[in-house]
Amino acid sequence: MNSIPSSGYAVYFNENGYDALNELLEERHYSSIFVIVDTNTNEYCLSSFLTLLATESRIEIIEIESGEGFKSIESCLEIWSILTELGADRKSLVINLGGGVITDLGGFVASTFKRGIDFINVPTTLLGMVDASVGGKNGVDLGNLKNQVGTINNPEMVLIDSRFLETLPQHEMRSGLAEMLKHGLIADKSYWEKFLDLSQVDFADFDQLVYRSVEIKNHIVTQDMTENGIRKALNFGHTLGHAIESLFLETGRPILHGEAVAAGMILESFLSLKKGLLSASEYAGIKSTIKHVFDDLEFSENDVAEILELLIHDKKNEYGSVLFALLDGIGRVIVNQTVDNELIIAAFDDYKN
Template sequence: MKAIRTNNTNIFFNSDVYSELNQFIQEKQPSIIFILVDTNTHDYCLPQFQQRLESGDIPIEVMEMPDGEEHKTLDICIGVWEALSEYNADRQSILINLGGGVVTDLGGFVASTFMRGITYINIPTSLLAMVDASVGGKTGIDLGGLKNQVGVINEGAMVGIDTSFLDSLPRNEMVSGFAEMLKHGLISDKNYWYTLTHLEQLDLSDLDQLIYDSIVIKNNVVTKDPKEKGLRKILNFGHTLGHAIESYFLENGDKTPLLHGEAIAIGMILETYLSTKVCGLSHEALEEINSGILKTFSKVEITKEDQKYIMDLLRYDKKNSHSVIKFVLLEAIGQPKIDCVVTNEQILEAFDYYSN
């Protein structure tokens, strides 16, 4: 597959990943190569990756963090920064983030801030990270239970998409990534949406091209608006309520935490309903989107009490301006509208629609 060029870097695919990575290392001759993994990618991805990494005499240090969104924290960052210092990292070192979105988000932030910035490379191993987290240069960590409250936008030196890593991914993680692909169709390409919602099953043999197409959609948006001043906001469709739901289920000990894509799927249904109230989205489109998402995602019980706490979390959304909550909604499939304002009553109606 042909490499995708972003504003500042390239995204390579499958066998090209290793030839390009090894050439980069040979040319740059870093002082030390650091590889950040989590407990899962340490076992399932690191051996395969190291077999294909050609470092010559350059020393390699592997740093392992716990897996899971609950560990995308400042405490873990401090641990990684301290490990870099302990192993004598300097500004000529590089950090390779081998993992899902938590690893690439946190690792990119660590690299962007250590010694005011060292080179980093993302090798995403989950579907979610391949189509979303590793593309566009957003790095960061959560603050308490609040998603991505601290971070910077800074693209790595390259991104390597090796879809063979998906072979070991659990089905729920595959489904989580699929939510972002559905979102890309809804905000940009009705035909892509149609293709995704008419797959008989999520088959790895179909995925390479679908992943490629999803990355192209996101990259087309990011290259036009790298700092999220306007157009890039459309990538947040489903995320205003989705992030609040994800944060609530993560922090509430009585709830089973939701994967990112599971929460975003709920957020997309809720925000599609809001689109009918604010942007004139047709009822037919609402039902098509609702049924398309629920082909893959199971419904989750959200009580009236839950809704109060979720709505309270909306005030922390990064798109807010002057204490006004701003939504990305749809005028039609493939036609998003940014900076939409909705009422609390309309949000509660959306929850009723989802529940019923």
């Protein structure tokens, strides 16, 4: 597959990606290379990745625990200290080998260490491949509040090796699928329709679906790197989705990002329906398709009240207003939409039915 050019870097795929990576390492002559992994990628991905590197630079491995709970300033402090102790300098390189937690956190660590050193993202989860590793957003959570501290800073390249997907359990694959569904809903109706009957999806050609998702996200972010306009379209399902994810983390019942976003997409599709942007048949199709893939989440009245409180902290808010990206039919989106709390509560009531 051809590479996808982005803003000052490119996304490479499979064998071509390793050729590009080794060419970059030869050109840059990095003083040292630090590969950030979590416990899962250390066990399942690191050894095969290292065998494909061709470099004379010193390589060090930095491992953190896996999970959203470790996407924190505390983890950054630990990694910054390790980089310092191991002699990292301005000519060092960070390679983030992992899912969205690793690419988000590792990109933030590299962007801020010594005012910024080069980094490369090598996503190993479906979610990381189609979402987190592309677009230059790096950051960490503040307690249970998602992505409150971070930067927008691009990697030197992204390498997507679909063989890493073979290491994933099914629930992790579903988590990434949520973002792929979102890409179809906001930008490509024909792409969305490929997922209407998952039994007909040709998973032998899954690389092409991943490629199309990366194309869609990249096309949006290259128009609006700093999220002042069209990039807000990517927030569809995430305004409520992030609040749901924070709630479940806070109450000791953590769920995957894609599971929260799946619920968020149903809820925000309902909001689109009630604001006259989406037809009843379109909404029914969205709800049915997503619920066929993802189990229902359970929300008590107190949960919904807490979610409304959490919305106040959403980083996408402006001038005290919670802003939504809503569907304007399937394949189109409209941003900066305000919604009152009564309609949000109605969306949760509908979700339960």
